[in-house]
Amino acid sequence: MATRPVPVLIVDDQAFFRSAARAVLAVMPGFTAVGEAWSGEEAVARVEELSPELVLMDIHLPGISGIEATRRIRAAHPDTAVMLLSTYKAEDLPADARECGAIAYLHKEDFEPEVLERIWTDHQPVG
């Protein structure tokens, strides 16, 4: 039986990056984009509505930040994993990025199918 693709919500205030992330997911049979959001508040609402298993979350967003949105999503939906994506160098990441419950942080420049696949696989509990 084929495994169901992982439903993914894409959160970024720039349409360009939302579209680019969709292009990445489109070549990955194991994942499917189920929706998009452009702000932290909208992301929280879309998780409620769409129940994605994975959220690709930009950090710098209008309204609440991606870090705060991650915190809220993780508190309400512990089964939804969030991966932070941004253009911060790892050493410049806001301190609370590491404590908001995200499974990983990835620079946008490094985001590609193999990397997403690996992070997701490592995140999955064995057995």
Add this chain to the structure above:
Amino acid sequence: MPIRVVLAEDSYLVREGVRRLLETEPDIDLVDVCEDYDSLLEAISSADPDVVLTDIRMPPTGTDEGIRAAERLRQTHPAAGVVLLSQYADPAYALAFLEHGTEGRAYLLKERVADLDHLLAAIREVAEGGSVIDPKVVETLVTARSQAAQSPLARLTPREREVLSLLAEGKSNAAVADGLVLSERAVEKHINSIFAKLGLPEAREAHRRVKAVLLFLAEQR
């Protein structure tokens, strides 16, 4: 005739995003997409593009591949335009990219590629031999420059500095006039004053414009 574009970008996300954007434009023909320096050189040689849209840092060294490809293009394909995409506003890269001439050259920050109109305007501009320098890069240069008290640029009035920064973006006198809400005649006066203060001798107007912009960039070194 559509503008034939070769794209070179090692970031998967940016590459796929730009590819998607450009593929929807009827006047752009994306003829090849590359991920590193060597494949970019091959694509230029086989596709003979009108415009190369390239990242600065790519494999194999991840340093200045885009700038080196642009420099090489001056010899092999002098009519081809180059839009250089940079992650940060880096004056040293801007200078290296523009020091042998600004014609057909655009320097854009990557954050601009998200704005399709901005990206398309740069592609069309360099295809026609024009130039575009990202306002943020210009701003970085202006700030650094104006801090150098001994610089001839320090003698410019704030208005003249504004005019020069717009010239550095490749704008015509008419566009500068529009941007600053001045008459074209007033812009010409400012430009003549800039040339005089920078000590640029009488010569062809276009040559002096390029010189003024380069002087502006050069003292970053």
